[in-house]
Amino acid sequence: MTASRPIGVFDSGVGGLTVLAEIRRELPAEDLLYVADSGHAPYGDKPPALIEARAVALTGFLIGQGAKAVVVACNTATGAAARLLRSRYPVPIIAMEPAVKPAVGLTRSGVIGVLATRATLASHSFGRLLAQVGAGVQVLLQPCPGLVERVEAGDLDGDYTRALLADYLRPLLERGADSIVLGCTHYPYLRPLILDLAGPGVTVLDSGVAVARQVRRRLEADGLLAPAGRLGTERFWTSGCPVAGLGLVARLWRAAVTLEPLPDGVCRDSGLSSW
Ligand code: DGL
DSSP states (O other), rough: GGGSSEEEEESSTTTTTTHHHHHHHTTTTTTEEEETTTTTOOOTSSSSHHHHHHHHHHHHHHHHOSSSSEOOHHHHHHHHHHHHHHHHHHOOOOEEEOHHHHHHOSSSSEEEEEEEEHHHSSSHHHHHHTSSSSOOOOEEEETTTTHHHHHHHSSSHHHHHHHHHHHHHHHHHTTTOEEEOOOOOOOGGHHHHHHHHHOTEEEOOOEEHHHHHHHHHHHHHHTOOOOHHHHHHHHHHEESSSSHHHHHHHHTTTSEEEEETTTTSSSSOOEEEOO
């Protein structure tokens, strides 16, 4: 039965685990498939055609594994490929939207900062979102090259990560931003550091919970919710090396996991790895 099939989720790497965690909280009965495209991360400084090709390959893989819906847990892949994926695949495709609208509702200073990859900030979908922001609110855009790499390296609070973040936050804070939108799914792992650097009075927003609710609404509307009263499972793949990636995935997921190699992965040592 279609409703008992899994939900597929992918990101350029481990960032989408922040979204996966919210989907797990929202939908405990669902089986979840997750692909970390760590062999190709980061996406943010790559040409749109390459990001699009990866998004198509990963969505095809997840549907091949039986996914009844696919969540693009990556703002960069959303900007580059969500429209194409929706036109190409017959399953619901749920994608990211940086939390600019909630930030507009919250800001008191009228200045919002958005941290994201260059590719996200340059995308048409982000441009459309910005066009919806009313007059009287100023949105400051801050590309953050290097930040995804810090998270992929597992450095969530080291000196280099702190210095990089301080450089990216400074111009936003100096211009009075009181709401910081995390427009990349890797960045919620840096929230404690961001809050520490931004200080009191600054709200930090991401879209994980909103996307998880959207997944529920979409599955409900399509009659695709898994039967309640069961505990869903998770299965993880990487296009990087499972042995190298396992520790970080287990640490971020906060549980023992098995990490399987993606068939088109970049690693020669392609056995699965468990923890
Ligand atoms: N998590 C991805 C996003 O939301 C990171 C993009 C990248 O790999 O640069 O944009």
